[in-house]
Amino acid sequence: MTNRFFIRIVLVCLIAFSATAIHAPLLTPAFAQDSLFAPDDPVSQAPQTLAKAQKQIDATNAALSKPTEDDRQLTTLKSQLDDLQAQLTALRGDVQPRADDIANRQKEMGDPPKDGQQEASDVTQQRNKLAAQKTQIATVISQLDDASNAINATSAKITAIRRDLFTRELMTRTDVPFDRLAAAVQSIVPEMKRFAELIGGWAGFAWRFKKVQLASALLLSLVLAVGMRLTLNRIFGPVIQRASVENDPSYMSRFSLAFWVTTIPTLAVSFFLTSSYFFLEAFNVLRPDISPIAGSVMAFAGLVYFVFRLGDALFQPSKPKWRLVRVTDRGAKLLLAALVGMSVINGLDYVFGSITETLGSPVDLTVFKGFVSSSLIGCILLAMSFARPLVPKGKEAQAAGRGRPWHRSTALAMRLCGIGIILASVSGFIGLARFISTQLILTGGVIATMYIGIRSGRAVSERDRFADTIIGRYLQRRFNMGPVALDQVGIVAGLLIYMSALAFGIPLIMMSWGFQPPDIQTWFYNLFVQINIGGMSISIVGIFSGVAIFFVGLVLTRWFEKWLDGNVMARSQVDAGVRNSVKTSVGYFGAIIAALMALSVAGINLSSLALVAGALSVGIGFGLQNIISNFVSGLILLMERPFKVGDWVATGTSEGFVRRISVRATEIETFQRQSIIVPNSQLINASVGNWTHRNKLGRVDVPVTVKAGNDPRRMVNLLKDIATNVPGVLRNPEPVVVFKDFNEADLNFEVRVYVADILSGLSVRTELRLGVFERFKLEGILQEDPPAEEDAELVDGILPQTLPPEGDDKTPRSVKLGRLVLGVAAPSHFDPRHIMHLLKDIAASTPGIAERPEPRVIFKDFTEAELQFEIRAYVEDLRDGLSARNDLRLAIFQRFKQEGILHEAAPAIGHELVNEQE
16 A cells, blocks of 8 residues: 555545546547437437447556556546446436337237238338337447446456455565664665755745745635634534533433544644645645655644544543543553554654655665554554553452453454564565554544444434534524424434444545545445346435425425415405315325425336336225225315315214314314314215304204293293394394293293304303393292202213304313313392303312313203203313312302302202203
8 A cells, every 4th residue: 555545545534535526538429320210319329429438448448458556547447437337327228218119119000911911101111110220229229238248347357456456565575674674774864864855945945935825825724724613613612511511421421522522623623734735735835746745744643633532532531530431540541642652653654654755765764664663553552452451340449549451352352463463564564564553543543433423423312412402402492492393303413413424434444445535436326326126226315305305395385375375365355165175285286296296306217106006906996995985085075165164064973163174084173172083985975964054144942941820922922022132143034932832830932043153152042041031030920939059060962162263262272171061050039140250250260270261151041940050161181170070069169158149958959951052
């Protein structure tokens, strides 16, 4: 492995991986060929592409025929062949459908006529043209396959040459000149003088002629590095500072802090070194003989700094509580010194190698340099295997301060590695020894950093941890995100850290093992862009792009829905049901368009889904028929609109308000605020009652019972007069009083009135009962009886509710909100309006009763002996309904007793209220 190659590896490792695609040069067409297709048809363009491909293949084979030791040149040639192969594959994919189309057309024309049969001349001409086109396409496909096979063979040849080159570089044996060590050592001083003269000459040149450029390059690099460091500190500094002051940090906190204190300073220093080298080269400050030396020195500085930051984060010699490895204080300092020492020795080896290569130093000095550096690293590993850095077990051993040795397998691995490096150096395999030493430092450091990064991502994605970060607090403050949403964002952030650690770490490891940037680029391209499974090609990038297009389409559809509803239909005063139907239709149409666009971007051929559609049709006929039935029924409901959102409907055992209509099911909210999901097919196939279908006009019926001694005709006229004067009752149609029934004791009447809004029928019924009671009392129809005790009962059933208009109700719709119904009876000699206000005040002050919607009191019925009321209140949690009912009963009993409504001697009156459906 050459010194320049090592310098490139380290520099790229410090700034993270980025590669520039190397495109094949354009070639002029070699020949033209007559074609039966249009000039822009892929078949007509194929000969020109094949000529370019053949020329590129011949040039590559000519370059391979010459001996070469440049691995990067071989990588470039292979990358160009890979690009050429991709072009030929794409061209074949464009030509093949033309062959299939011609075959289908020939099949439609049928077989040619037999001997003695005649066919039209134009048909014969068309048949001959199709045959000629088919032959030309077959020739083109055959030539494309031949070119692809030639490219594969040449690529395999390049791979074999690179493998042999790498093997020779590692396994080449060089005799260590022990007998000429003195001469090698003596040559060090002259070489140092030559190096000093070289550096002095360049420094004088730069100071006299490149002073401004040198200062500008260093200043720009420093400004960019400081800006980067400040930006990173601005983002992650508070997290690091807050974590560093924890008294008892968790294991995940230690990993997170180690990751950030390693990566942030290393990125800043690496950015400064790399930008300095770039600006010095761009401003022509570095001479060709100084450039490799400057690059190796900067790579050496960055490598040593990275290893030092990583070792300090792992071992934390001065902060034991933040230590990731259970070692003693002395062991932490020893391990950090050994790690930094090995990196310094390995880096200096490659710096000196760059210097000796530039100066043309003797081979003995170069071999001696590699032998010494590899042997020193092996000796450090061997010495560290006998150290006792681990924290001892037991309090007594810890108090003694003597550490515990490595685990047997760890110590054995370190000894084998150290002895192997030393033996390889002594045996003359200097390249192998240097390679192993380099991988111990580079690969080990990258793997350790990746591991810390992955564990940091796990720490960020833990429950309630992301909210403590500066980004989490910003999201919470800016977008008012709750704990659950922040937790989900933390999971995404953890996944991004995982992917970042892998995306940066894997290429760096591959480069340290001899892979060139074009190799890695091609590998990633094939991984994310072209994965072949059988005859199908899958692109991960295309799939993610399709998913992104789909979500963008959904967002645009939702925005258009809101704009259409809030700006167009709302200003046009379109009915709410029509607005909901239009919004739903637009939403599904937009989702379908977004899905089709996503499939197209993902590279999925819709024609290939025909087989899947056929299989689905069979499944629909058996297992999915109910789903399809509901889907079609939903479309019918949206178009015919037998009911709309906000309508009061009754179907089967369900009755309530329509809250949402989708293509699969309809959501109905009952009067107890229970959401019932009804499949659309049931609403289409069964009878559905709609109280507000065409309008909200409705009828309210109130039964009235009086004693048999009253004149029924007088009662009819009296009740009709009372109903006419009740607020909310329509004059047209006018109220109707029906004489329902009678017996020896009672006369039964029913008052039927019409209201403009059936949803207000509850309040109209209450006012009507109050009017009847007050008028009867004024006319002397009611007689005072002994007072009766109150009895309250919680009853279940379908009860209507009149909620505040939309926009006025501030109560969130919670699944725990429930309604409580209590029946209350009071003596008939009390004022019913006073009792209603009293019951409402009691319900509002009872613990567990929700403030919104506010409690309501209804005057249900009355007799000569008692008044019957009903309290309808909402409990904050349906599970607390029993306790709320008991508290409400106790409050009513105590308040009635204080007001003198209840008397101890009075008999208790028990009754059960019957629910009314309004």
